[in-house]
Amino acid sequence: MAFTLDQIAVALGARLEGDGSLRIARAAEPAEAGADALALAMKPAYAEGLAQGAAQAAILWDGADWRALGLRAALFVPRPRYAMAGLTRLMDPGPEIAPGIHPSAVIDPSAEIGEGAAIGPLVVIGPRAVIGPRARIAPHGFIAEDARIGADALIQAGVRIGARVQIGDRVILQPGAVIGADGFSFVTPEKSAVENVRQSLGDAGAAEAQGWTRIHSLGAVTIGDDVEIGANACIDRGTIRDTVVGSGSKLDNLVHVGHNVQIGRDCLFCGQVGIAGSVRIGDRVVLAGQVGVNDNIFIGDDVIAGGATKIFTNAPKGRVLLGYPAMRMETHVESYKALRRLPRLFAQVAELQKAVSKRSASD
Template identity: 50%
Template sequence: MGYSVRQIAEALDAEAFGDLSLTITSAAEPATAKATDLALALGPSYAAAIPQGDAKVAVVWPGCDWQSYGLEAAIVAPRGRLAMAHLTQLLDTDFDISNGVHPSAVIEPGASIGENVSVGPFSFIAAGAVIGDGTRIASHVSVGPDTKIGDGCVLLDGVRIMRRSRLGDRVVIHPNSVIGADGFSWVTRTPSNFERMGKGVKEMRLDAPEDAKQHRIHSLGGVVIGNDVEIGALTAVDAGTIRATQVGDGCKMDNLVQVGHNVILGRDCVLAAKVAIAGSTVVGDRVMLGGRSAVRDNLTIGQDAVITGASVVLSDVPKGAIMMGHPARERHEEFQTMKELRRLPRLRQMISDLQKSVSKTSHND
């Protein structure tokens, strides 16, 4: 199946020039593009690669002299990545989940299944689960008791939806993620060394605790996930202890993300790969956390804050702040520290030279 240049331009809400009737079947990088491909030349840095391929049409940047590159048509995209989002949505095939309920799927009596629901091979839906209309469940998925899955959701291979979880509409969860497992919550009969450390003990070394046996605090609160949330592969959102862990509408999580028990994520947050948020932290709307960043428990991250990659947040973050480093500080403070650190070798040399000068003067005296 192909699309005309005119159809693609309309889908991208962009201007098109040249022969708008040309048919496009796929997208490609400029240097490897075939005649029926749409070359993605989103900025001037791609210009040299356009003649290397055979594309007749390209998505180009504003002001590009597209005809000089031998193209027969062009789509001008002021915001290249947004154009790529619309284009990939147009060209992508749907998730490969067969219609209907596979004979090997197990749906217990008492489960409520909506209209036009698909359930793949070897998947399991427990009694008391509610599956909304049009939801598609791939193979080897398990949906626990007292769960509710909204309309139009997609649960891909190996996903686990544990008891007392609630998913809104149009939620997409990628393979092998777990929603609603017990949180990591333990307590000892007498204060553990971790507790003692947190209370400001001054000993250089801690003695063995009186009773180190760990007693599990069970998670009774479940998880509530809003509408239009997408969760990457191998990600875990733990159940709350008493109240539910909450993920707001529109949140997007990458692979290998950990959201601890009792965490509250606001709307439209973005969590990159390997982000870890410890229990009971509250994250405001539209917060962005870079890859491998970590957030301590019981903190508040203000709305619109940005936590850069590999940062470690150990204290509350103000609204709209940009945080960097370990421990994370506001960007201007971290940049100042970096500048001072770069000066250290020069300062060390200056001190060494002064010491030599003083020593030489003292020797001459």
């Protein structure tokens, strides 16, 4: 699939200078760009790479002299990284899933398949499931009973969708995601050591032989529109009410969302984030990689947590967090600076102790 530079400029809302008839088949880093590629040279540091490659056109930084760089044309955009979103969307053909229903798919007679949907090989769709118009389900996908998939959804290979799960329009589920597994809920007949520790913050109490009894998950999962869930991410069903992921939210690979969690709109959770059960999360919350969130707490709108932060208590709206346990980012930075000074401080205290001891001895 190739596009003229004129077409790309229109798609990106970019300013075009030079020959708009050039045909572009791919995007490339400057040093690796051939004559059919659009070089992504969005900073002056990439100019050297243009000289090493063979690109005829590039997206350049504002003010660049494209003629002096040996190009036949250039695109200029106000926000280069945002332009990447439009460019990759234009050039991404997506997974190849043939239209219609593959002969090897197993579909319950009571399921509803929307107009224009594409069902790949070895897909299984359970009783009363509803697949929206133009939805695409890649090979080995599983859709359980009473689940609903919205219009234009993309369900990649090996995704598992549990019973009664509701998925909105234009949702993308990456390979291996599991939506609607049982929540991790167990209880003991008498008060457990874990409950004692929570209350005492340290004392587990007398050891008793106890077994864990399952609390079954009667809820499901509800996912809004325009949500993306990464590869091998897991979202557990709720115990009574549904676990919810708000519209526009994006979850990276290996994210785990526990039972009953409520996630707001336009949140961004990076790889290996873990959210324990019954957490409420506001809108536009960003959790960097390996952030952990304790159960039964609230995180307000617009909170940002840096990588590996562990959030144990409620986080107010707009707070920027870092560390273990989580604290204001500026406080964590100052604390870490003080921690690094400790060896020097200990040495100074030791010297002072020596001086005091010598004076005491002389007296």
